[in-house]
Amino acid sequence: MLNRIWFWLLLLGILYGFGKSAYRSITLSDAAGRSHGTSTTLLAVDESTDDDDASATSPLLDTGKQLSEAAVESAKLSVEICLGLIGIMALWLGLLKIANDAGMVQALAALLRPAMRWLFPDVPDGHPGQAAMVMNIAANILGLDNAATPFGLKAMRELQALNSSDDTATDAMATFLAINTSSVTLVPVTIIALRAAAGSSDATRPMAGMILATCVSTIVAIVAVKALARTKRFSADRPRTITALTTANESLSRGE
Amino acid sequence: MQMFFYTMELISAWTIPFVILLIVVWGAIKRVPLYESFVSGAKEGFDVAVMIIPYLVAMLFVINVFRASELFGDIQWAGQWLLTRIGWGDYADTLELLPLALTRPLTGSGSRALLVSTMTEHGPDSFLGLTASLMMGSTETTFYVITVYFGAVQIKKMRHTLPACLIADAAGMAAAIAIGYLLYFGQR
Numbered sequence: 001m002l003n004r005i006w007f008w009l010l011l012l013g014i015l016y017g018f019g020k021s022a023y024r025s026i027t028l029s030d031a032a033g034r035s036h037g038t039s040t041t042l043l044a045v046d047e048s049t050d051d052d053d054a055s056a057t058s059p060l061l062d063t064g065k066q067l068s069e070a071a072v073e074s075a076k077l078s079v080e081i082c083l084g085l086i087g088i089m090a091l092w093l094g095l096l097k098i099a100n101d102a103g104m105v106q107a108l109a110a111l112l113r114p115a116m117r118w119l120f121p122d123v124p125d126g127h128p129g130q131a132a133m134v135m136n137i138a139a140n141i142l143g144l145d146n147a148a149t150p151f152g153l154k155a156m157r158e159l160q161a162l163n164s165s166d167d168t169a170t171d172a173m174a175t176f177l178a179i180n181t182s183s184v185t186l187v188p189v190t191i192i193a194l195r196a197a198a199g200s201s202d203a204t205r206p207m208a209g210m211i212l213a214t215c216v217s218t219i220v221a222i223v224a225v226k227a228l229a230r231t232k233r234f235s236a237d238r239p240r241t242i243t244a245l246t247t248a249n250e251s252l253s254r255g256e
Numbered sequence: 257m258q259m260f261f262y263t264m265e266l267i268s269a270w271t272i273p274f275v276i277l278l279i280v281v282w283g284a285i286k287r288v289p290l291y292e293s294f295v296s297g298a299k300e301g302f303d304v305a306v307m308i309i310p311y312l313v314a315m316l317f318v319i320n321v322f323r324a325s326e327l328f329g330d331i332q333w334a335g336q337w338l339l340t341r342i343g344w345g346d347y348a349d350t351l352e353l354l355p356l357a358l359t360r361p362l363t364g365s366g367s368r369a370l371l372v373s374t375m376t377e378h379g380p381d382s383f384l385g386l387t388a389s390l391m392m393g394s395t396e397t398t399f400y401v402i403t404v405y406f407g408a409v410q411i412k413k414m415r416h417t418l419p420a421c422l423i424a425d426a427a428g429m430a431a432a433i434a435i436g437y438l439l440y441f442g443q444r
């Protein structure tokens with residue numbers, strides 16, 4: 001699935017960019033020949049009005065530059081993101097280790113055990129993956145993005161310890177990510193700040209609606225991920241869960 | 257309301273310091289060797305972050321190239337033209353939100369920019385501004401999250417993860433628009 005999405009995004013992006021800018025270049029030079037400016041062609045509508053004067057630069061050239069820049073920029077950006085992540089990861093995984101050694105994480109996980117057991121039947125009780133997932137979801141709900149990612153990645157590693165396959169996702173991972181990406185957030189700090197910055201008279205007004213909408217998406221996510229896991233297409237390549245080794249893994253990841 | 261916002265901000269600003277305090281105090285009570293524990297846990301952070309790089313490059317690369325082609329913006333324009341043609345001009349405005357809905361799962365910074373531009377153009381307290389905020393708040397940057405999380409454990413075959421997440425995103429968007437229509441339609 002991802003292979004196909006990857007291909008189509010690239011193909012459409014490049015071909016569309018090329019086609020559109022080639023079309024605009026042609027219509028622009030046409031229009032410049034006749035009356036000045038009002039070439040409200042179907043596609044040229046967004047920027048054509050202010051660009052018309054500067055018709056010396058061709059859209060074809062600009063879009064080509066834009067696309068190649070986008071490709072290179074994205075590579076730089078990913079490394080920047082990951083470098084930034086190293087420090088944050090180290091900070092929170094360090095704190096998580098203390099909480100883990102103190103038995104605090106296990107206590108938190110025990111509180112939510114019934115829900116976790118239903119959502120992730122393949123993850124055994126008391127497994128550190130359970131605890132890390134609880135921490136991640138809690139951080140997400142509180143809107144602590146910086147803390148949520150390290151906990152989430154830790155959870156993925158613990159889930160991977162239960163996975164018999166090196167490269168195929170388990171049901172537990174799919175469920176965890178479905179819940180994570182449909183995140184319920186109680187305090188959407190960024191959006192409220194953006195609204196206030198845009199001069200809203202009541203920046204927090206859509207909060208109740210947001211909570212309602214996220215609840216809908218979380219419920220749909222859980223239903224969808226559970227239903228899809230049962231379909232023939234996706235259950236065929238489900239990797240086995242390692243159960244015999246669970247206890248060994250557990251003591252390993254708890255740190256001896 | 258200003259007071260309420262301030263309280264919210266205060267709570268979210270102090271959550272992290274208090275969580276840290278709680279962890280450290282709990283650890284101290286249980287006589288955990290704090291410094292040693294911290295360092296041994298932190299070590300793992302480096303590996304995970306570095307392992308993600310190839311996955312993230314692969315994903316951000318296609319998303320950025322696609323976004324640079326400005327296809328989403330044109331889909332909106334074509335849709336509005338079509339709606340006006342068939343006499344549903346009243347609803348054509350709503351399509352201003354389409355690029356946001358399509359961009360939201362792909363990039364965080366891109367969708368944030370779209371939210372800001374919608375709010376500055378139509379006003380943050382208009383129907384469009386409020387509904388855009390709802391849409392932004394009810395979904396995540398799905399592709400980014402999935403890439404990072406699976407990248408950390410080197411998983412390449414995601415099975416039903418992506419369809420499930422996209423169904424949930426679509427439901428979140430639909431709910432946001434429905435709530436927007438119910439509560440805010442007609443506001444300038």
